Amino acid sequence: MSGLILALVLIAVLWALAYFAAPLWLWTVAAGLSLLANGWLQHSEQSAGWVVFLVIAIALNARPLRRLLITDHLLVWFRKVLPPISETERIAIDAGNTWWDADLFTGRPDWNKLLATPAAALTDEEQAFLDGPVEEFCKSLDDWQITHELNDLPPAAWEQIRKHRFFGMIIPKQYGGLGFSALAHSTVVMKIGTRSTSAAVTVMVPNSLGPGELLMHYGTDEQKQHYLPRLARAEEIPCFALTGPYVGSDAGALPDIGIVCKGAYQGKETLGFRVTWDKRYITLAPIATLLGVAFKAYDPDHLLGQKEDLGITLALIPTDLPGVEIGPRHNPLNSAFMNGPTRGKDVFIPFECLIGGTQYIGKGWMMLMNCLSVGRAISLPALGTGAGKHASRVTGAYARVRKQFRVPIGKFEGVEEALARIAGTTYRMEAARRLTAGALDRGEKPSVLSAILKFHCTEGMRQVLGDAMDVHGGRGVMMGPRNYLARGYQAVPVSITVEGANILTRSMIIFGQGAIRAHPYLLKEMEAAGSDDHARAAVDFDRALVAHVGFTISNAARSLFLGLSGALIAAAPGAGRTRRYYRQLTRMSSAFTFMADVGLLTLGGEMKRKEKLSARYGDILSHLYMASAMLKQFEDQGRPEADLPLLEWACQDSLFVMQQQIEGILRNFPSRPMAWLMRLVVLPLGRPYAPPSDRLGHEVADLLLTPSDARDRLTRHAFTSTDPRDPVGRMEHALKQTLAAEPVEEKLQAGLKKRLTPANYLKLVDDGAAKKVITAQEAALLRDTHAVARDAIDVDEFKTMKGA
Numbered sequence: 057m058s059g060l061i062l063a064l065v066l067i068a069v070l071w072a073l074a075y076f077a078a079p080l081w082l083w084t085v086a087a088g089l090s091l092l093a094n095g096w097l098q099h100s101e102q103s104a105g106w107v108v109f110l111v112i113a114i115a116l117n118a119r120p121l122r123r124l125l126i127t128d129h130l131l132v133w134f135r136k137v138l139p140p141i142s143e144t145e146r147i148a149i150d151a152g153n154t155w156w157d158a159d160l161f162t163g164r165p166d167w168n169k170l171l172a173t174p175a176a177a178l179t180d181e182e183q184a185f186l187d188g189p190v191e192e193f194c195k196s197l198d199d200w201q202i203t204h205e206l207n208d209l210p211p212a213a214w215e216q217i218r219k220h221r222f223f224g225m226i227i228p229k230q231y232g233g234l235g236f237s238a239l240a241h242s243t244v245v246m247k248i249g250t251r252s253t254s255a256a257v258t259v260m261v262p263n264s265l266g267p268g269e270l271l272m273h274y275g276t277d278e279q280k281q282h283y284l285p286r287l288a289r290a291e292e293i294p295c296f297a298l299t300g301p302y303v304g305s306d307a308g309a310l311p312d313i314g315i316v317c318k319g320a321y322q323g324k325e326t327l328g329f330r331v332t333w334d335k336r337y338i339t340l341a342p343i344a345t346l347l348g349v350a351f352k353a354y355d356p357d358h359l360l361g362q363k364e365d366l367g368i369t370l371a372l373i374p375t376d377l378p379g380v381e382i383g384p385r386h387n388p389l390n391s392a393f394m395n396g397p398t399r400g401k402d403v404f405i406p407f408e409c410l411i412g413g414t415q416y417i418g419k420g421w422m423m424l425m426n427c428l429s430v431g432r433a434i435s436l437p438a439l440g441t442g443a444g445k446h447a448s449r450v451t452g453a454y455a456r457v458r459k460q461f462r463v464p465i466g467k468f469e470g471v472e473e474a475l476a477r478i479a480g481t482t483y484r485m486e487a488a489r490r491l492t493a494g495a496l497d498r499g500e501k502p503s504v505l506s507a508i509l510k511f512h513c514t515e516g517m518r519q520v521l522g523d524a525m526d527v528h529g530g531r532g533v534m535m536g537p538r539n540y541l542a543r544g545y546q547a548v549p550v551s552i553t554v555e556g557a558n559i560l561t562r563s564m565i566i567f568g569q570g571a572i573r574a575h576p577y578l579l580k581e582m583e584a585a586g587s588d589d590h591a592r593a594a595v596d597f598d599r600a601l602v603a604h605v606g607f608t609i610s611n612a613a614r615s616l617f618l619g620l621s622g623a624l625i626a627a628a629p630g631a632g633r634t635r636r637y638y639r640q641l642t643r644m645s646s647a648f649t650f651m652a653d654v655g656l657l658t659l660g661g662e663m664k665r666k667e668k669l670s671a672r673y674g675d676i677l678s679h680l681y682m683a684s685a686m687l688k689q690f691e692d693q694g695r696p697e698a699d700l701p702l703l704e705w706a707c708q709d710s711l712f713v714m715q716q717q718i719e720g721i722l723r724n725f726p727s728r729p730m731a732w733l734m735r736l737v738v739l740p741l742g743r744p745y746a747p748p749s750d751r752l753g754h755e756v757a758d759l760l761l762t763p764s765d766a767r768d769r770l771t772r773h774a775f776t777s778t779d780p781r782d783p784v785g786r787m788e789h790a791l792k793q794t795l796a797a798e799p800v801e802e803k804l805q806a807g808l809k810k811r812l813t814p815a816n817y818l819k820l821v822d823d824g825a826a827k828k829v830i831t832a833q834e835a836a837l838l839r840d841t842h843a844v845a846r847d848a849i850d851v852d853e854f855k856t857m858k859g860a
């Protein structure tokens with residue numbers, strides 16, 4: 057009996073040590089004490105046990121011995137299995153930093169720390185810019201005119217861009233730019249995107265990865281003084297050219313070259329590069345005056361030194377330089393932003409055209425990766441979130457105005473399902489957008505989170521616009537000035553492809569980079585394995601490995617315990633229904649981290665080729681981040697009760713996706729014993745999560761069908777209008793009118809004891825007015841509503857398809 061009690065106490069102690077990640081010495085003390093207790097109970101000296109204990113304890117705790125016997129050998133093995141990391145991969149890994157992603161990779165995220173970070177907020181000046189110039193700009197845009205008639209923004213829009221310095225949002229005020237925060241920059245792009253994707257992309261590109269940003273970070277003082285004010289005023293139109301026919305996602309492999317040579321520039325002989333490039337898909341290239349070009353630099357004549365292969369280098373080339381070819385346009389899915397190829401053959405550029413001057417020769421990849429780690433979190437996530445807000449607003453309104461069998465289509469369960477997905481996905485995108493923009497504004501450069509944002513907000517865009525089109529039926533399909541959806545829908549693959557194509561981002565970048573950057577020990581181990589200082593490396597590796605083993609054991613214990621207890625004992629801030637989600641996310645964080653360690657240990661470098669597994673791991677990390685963002689958003693907004701359905705729908709959906717991806721990893725993991733072990737630890741009682749219920753989906757869908765604070769909060773910063781002549785305003789106006797008319801329609805039907813149908817509507821209104829069932833004013837309201845609702849569901853008709 058006492059033996060059994062001792063065994064139970066021992067298990068409890070071991071579990072507690074593992075759960076709280078006790079240091080090695082504490083494990084040793086606990087093992088010694090349990091041996092002592094066992095000897096006392098058994099009335100035996102346990103000599104053999106003590107010998108074994110002392111040998112193991114000394115071997116593990118005395119570092120020189122531990123290294124000699126264990127970790128130095130593991131370091132040799134690790135060096136062998138570690139996949140070779142190319143220079144371009146190394147630079148991509150080093151770019152940016154980690155933030156909340158690193159906390160999620162601990163298995164025990166500190167929720168209070170997240171909630172204590174200040175809520176992202178616009179300054180008064182930024183808000184005024186949104187309410188003033190951005191609102192005016194949006195109002196003036198006619199997307200059909202832009203995409204169909206002009207294939208360009210109208211001159212007045214270009215004028216507004218110049219006047220209000222839309223191209224200078226990220227340029228500091230000292231250079232004449234707007235000096236906006238990341239949140240403001242993102243919100244401006246988002247709002248314009250809800251009006252016209254073509255206009256949004258036009259504004260977005262000079263503010264994202266390109267000459268402006270590169271000059272701010274790496275430009276010489278002279279370059280900054282010269283170019284930044286001109287870029288802010290759009291006197292220079294910039295573009296940045298990396299992609300070509302033989303280089304896309306594998307951007308580091310670019311074939312464009314520059315040879316160091318002497319040449320003539322502005323009448324003088326000077327050193328520079330003879331550059332040859334062939335680039336395509338370059339946004340703003342057809343009208344650019346300042347062309348950023350990435351090329352591989354070579355110095356075969358040793359004009360600069362011994363090295364011949366100098367590496368990727370970035371230059372800013374005035375497009376009026378002889379030999380620069382710009383002008384032709386591509387047609388990116390009928391979007392009208394300028395996009396086209398650029399070529400140059402043996403164009404001589406002096407060193408003063410290099411971004412940052414000669415000290416940055418060969419550092420182009422590092423410069424690009426560092427800028428991308430920030431920029432990728434802003435522009436495309438803003439576009440995706442804007443699409444969600446726009447779709448939420450117009451689809452909710454349409455689903456309320458459009459009736460079938462006298463019932464608004466939004467009340468049918470099938471349509472409800474699509475509406476709930478639109479609203480829930482939008483809530484998730486907005487939370488992630490705001491949280492990440494806030495982090496950027498505090499100086500973080502979270503490269504993994506930026507990849508998460510890029511992927512999930514553009515996939516979210518694909519989801520919401522697809523659903524919105526389905527709900528609109530033919531009204532979404534028929535193109536023309538009335539259609540406020542189709543051009544955005546058409547442009548989805550543009551967002552999916554640029555700034556890191558999505559398949560690659562999901563299957564290689566998010567977990568591939570996340571595991572290395574955000575994991576607390578992996579990078580330290582890799583750095584030690586790659587170091588030439590073998591003595592230092594052995595010490596560092598030993599330290600990191602011991603901590604890593606303890607970390608993995610701890611996460612295994614935590615996953616199992618949280619799984620068995622339904623995570624009820626996990627610490628959770630706040631009160632009420634949201635606490636459950638903090639707990640479940642803590643559980644998923646432990647499970648994810650444990651599974652990541654098992655995956656990395658079992659597959660090692662092979663993980664890089666297991667893209668399907670890597671993608672699933674990436675999805676779990678992504679949903680952990682986005683669900684954290686949603687909880688934070690809910691708190692930051694003062695826990696609005698009306699938003700609870702949105703929060704719960706999106707959190708439950710995220711948990712369910714995580715569970716599906718865990719299941720996918722377990723089913724496909726190459727080592728079956730390891731898969732069984734993981735299943736036992738992370739899903740000890742089976743699958744805990746279900747998708748959001750139909751009832752919850754109904755509540756969420758309902759939020760889109762009626763004007764409310766929750767609907768306004770969800771769609772904040774989407775362009776809207778109540779002007780019945782405006783494509784969006786027409787629908788919003790019809791929604792308000794429909795809702796105002798409904799009680800009168802009820803009264804009329806009850807009074808006449810007849811059902812209103814589209815065919816008898818106007819006749820019954822006349823009858824009702826004649827028989828005084830409704831007042832003349834009410835009759836006028838119904839007649840007007842009938843016309844307004846018809847106008848809202850109407851599509852464009854063209855006499856000839858030439859005009860279409």
Ligand SMILES: Cc1cc2nc3c(=O)[nH]c(=O)nc-3n(C[C@H](O)[C@H](O)[C@H](O)COP(=O)(O)OP(=O)(O)OC[C@H]3O[C@@H](n4cnc5c(N)ncnc54)[C@H](O)[C@@H]3O)c2cc1C
Pocket residue numbers: 295296297298299303304305306336337338339340388395550553554555556557558559560561563564667
């Ligand atoms: C409208 C538009 C605007 C653009 N603007 C610019 C610009 O201003 N400047 C600029 O330099 N470039 C620009 N681009 C180029 C853009 O960045 C590239 O299109 C992108 O990098 C993908 O390259 P690719 O089109 O050659 O596709 P590919 O690289 O051929 O990729 C094709 C598919 O294969 C997938 N894939 C590739 N490698 C892997 C892998 N290892 N694992 C898994 N999947 C993989 C990709 O995800 C993608 O789905 C623009 C592109 C478009 C469409």
